[in-house]
Amino acid sequence: MLRSILGKTFRLLGYTLQYGCIAHCAFEYVGGVVMCSGPSMEPTIQSSDIVFAENLSRHFYAIQRGDIIIAKSPSDPKSNICKRVIGLEGDKVFTHSPSDYLKSHSYVPRGHVWLEGDNLQNSTDSRYYGPIPYGLIRGRICLKIWPLNDFGFLRDSPNGHRFSDE
């Protein structure tokens, strides 16, 4: 009796370990479903929207300007931030807040990216904490799956004039 219970427990543990590892590999190397919270990406992503993030672009270093990415927060590695990539390494970006009169710009250092939320008035992003290292990026959001009336690929940035290719 005890032996069969022990045997069943071990088998259950074995299956849990196996499927847990498969799930980890899927999330780490393919992609996963994420729920976003916060107002910094409105109107493109509202708070409590559910999106699908893929991790292949990060591993192949194929993140581009205009992509919406999920990254580890530079000041708190246990929490994630969701912003749009405005500049890659070497790009010229404008560092002033919308309220500033004087326009100042700088260049994104090697190995870093410049992030901004679509809701410029209400977003803590690279304009506040500077460019973040590429290594903090976790994945690229490619599809919105909830709410259903907004299902599909994500729109381009409503702040098109922020891009500067020089």
Place this chain on the structure above:
Amino acid sequence: MMPAQGFGRRYMKAFLKGFFVAVPVTVTFLDQVACVARVEGASMQPSLNPGGSHSSDVVLLNHWKVRNYEVQRGDIVSLVSPKNPEQKIIKRVIALEGDIIKTMGHKNRYVKVPRGHMWVEGDHHGHSFDSNAFGPVSLGLLHAHATHILWPPERWQRLESILPPERAPVQIEEK
């Protein structure tokens, strides 16, 4: 006597079953628990690679210890290079968030390490591309804690978390 075709198919099924168990478990183990790596370069001499290009140390990297981003001053850690995300670098943690550190060759003489960041330096000052060049690094770039040297056998040892006294922070923030 099993027909040859049946045996091939059974072998294939057993192989695939084993494959789908072994690969995810091994990959998860190497990502989340521990792996080994060869150290290249002279930035951590004499602690690592004292022989230079003649022999490279192989170290055991422990991911499990840093899964909550908890490191101590003096730990030898591997992290994603902030200047080149395809490369991992191995350095010693000198200061944690809130500490004020006196830098060696940085553009500012004294630096307060921001929240969520750490200051890393190679033991071989002057031959090391570390925080003195690129400033404090975010804890999110932390990859693993190097705990032991595994190869060559005459260098088997546990890597101690020693903070060189001359590099101690000027002010430590008490939590």
